[in-house]
Amino acid sequence: MRTDVTKITETSPYAELTEGLKIYAGGTSKKFHTGEWRTSRPIMNWEKCKQCLLCAPVCPDSSIPVADGKRGNFEMDYCKGCGICASVCPFGAIEMKEGQ
C-alpha cells in the first residue's frame, strides 16, 4: 500500500500504516536528527585547519559539508559526536568536548 508518509504519525491507527512499516519516499533520513544522541561535540579550531579534507569522508553521518573544495561548519542536527573526525585530523584542528 503506497502511502504519503507525511500523513503517518504516532497517532495513526494501525489500518493506516504500511505493511512492514515500509516507507514510500526517498531521503527520509533527513528528518531523523541523530544529533540528539550526542554526548560530546566537536569544536573546530579554524586557525589549525589546513582544509586537507581528511575529515569529511570519514564522517558516518555526512555532517561535514564540503563546498568549493572547502569544508564548512559541522551539521549539528546529525553529528552524533563520535569523534572520528578529531581522530583523523593530522593538525589537531578538531577537539571533542563533553556535553551536547
Next chain:
Amino acid sequence: MSIKERMSGNEAVSYAIKQINPDVMPAFPITPSTEIPQMVSGYVANGEIDTEFIAVESEHSAMSAAVGASAAGARTLTATSSCGLALMWEVLHIAASNRLPIALALVNRTLSGPININCDHSDSMGARDSGWIQIYAENNQEAYDNFIQAYRIAENKEVLLPVMICQDGFITSHAVENIELLEDEKVKAFVGEYEPEDFLLNPGKPMAVGPYAVTGYGMEAKKNQEIAMENSRSVILDVAREFAALTGRKYGYFEEYHLEDAEYAMLIIGSAAGTAKDAVDELRKTGKKVGILKLRVFRPFPGKEIAQALKNVKAVAVMDRSESYRGGGGPLGVEVGSALFMERVHIEAVNYIYGLAGRDFTVENAIEVFSEMEAMVTEGREVPQYQYVGLRK
C-alpha cells in the same frame, strides 16, 4: 493430461522450482534438504532456468540474502533443514515482519542434540511463532502440490507473508514414489508472474524496507502482521480450490480420513499420517470407528475448524513429532487442547509424542494408540494425558 513420474520428495520440490523458475535462490546445504539446492543449481548450470543461485556461507546468510532479494523485487526462495532453520532464526522474523513473500522448502529434521539427521518436526515447530505460514505434506505429491501453491498464497496483496513448505526428512524427501506432475505451461499459468507493487530496485519510486520503529509504531506493525496471517486463511482455501480445478487434487487446512462417523480420532502431521491411515483401514475392517485428521496448515492455525471436525468424537489422540520441554507435551497438544476449550468442544484428548529423531512410527503403534483411547472411554482406563509412543521402557 498430467505427467506420471516417480520421484523423491526432494526431486518433486526441485522440479516444482524448475517449473516456477523463480528469480533468486540463496541456499546453504544441509542434510536432508541438500539435494534441493543441488538439483536447482544443476537446472541453472544446464540453462533450464535463469534463477540466480547464490552459494552463501551459512543459513543466516541464505535467509538474509533472501530478504534482500525479495525486498529488491525478486521472487525468492531457499531450502533448509534442522539446524539450518535454527541458524536462520533471527532473519525468519525479519522476512515475516518486512512482509516479504519468500518461499522456503523445509525438509523436516530434528534439531540437535543429540545430533541426528533424521525426521521430526522440532525445526519447524521451533519456528512456529516466527510469522511464517506453514504447510505440511504427507508425501512427495503433496510436497510438489504445496510448493506450486506457495507463491500464490505468499504474494497475495492481502497476505504478503513468507511461506514454509514442509516435508518429512528422508521419509518423504528421499523415498521415491509415484507422482503426477503438471505440464510446465500449466504451472507457469497457475503461479503467474511476480509483479510487486513496490520494490527497492525501482528507481522512480524510492522506498525503505525494515526501518526502525519507535514504540509509537511497533505494536501497530505487529497487529498488521497478525491481520495478514488472518487474511491468509481464505487465500489458502481459494488457491487450493483453484488448484483442485486444475488437477483434481483437493486440499484444505486438513484432510479428514474416515472422520465423519469416527468415535476415536488421531490428529497428526506429515508422513506418519499415511501409516495412521493404514491403521484406520485395518481397524475399520474389524468394525472400529476410527479416523484421522491430518493437519496440512499449521500456521495460520485452523483451531475452530479442527474443533468442529472433532466435536463428535469421544477421544482424540493429538500426535506431536516434537517435544516442547514445557513439562507437559508438544506444541500440537497445547494448540489443539486450547482450540477444543475455546470452541467448547468437551472431548477426551491425549497428547502423544512419537517419531522423535527418526524413531519409526508403525501401524502397530497407531493401533495401540487407538485401542488405548477406546479403553480410556469404554473401560475407564487411566491414561496419562501426555506420553511417548515407541519409547523403550
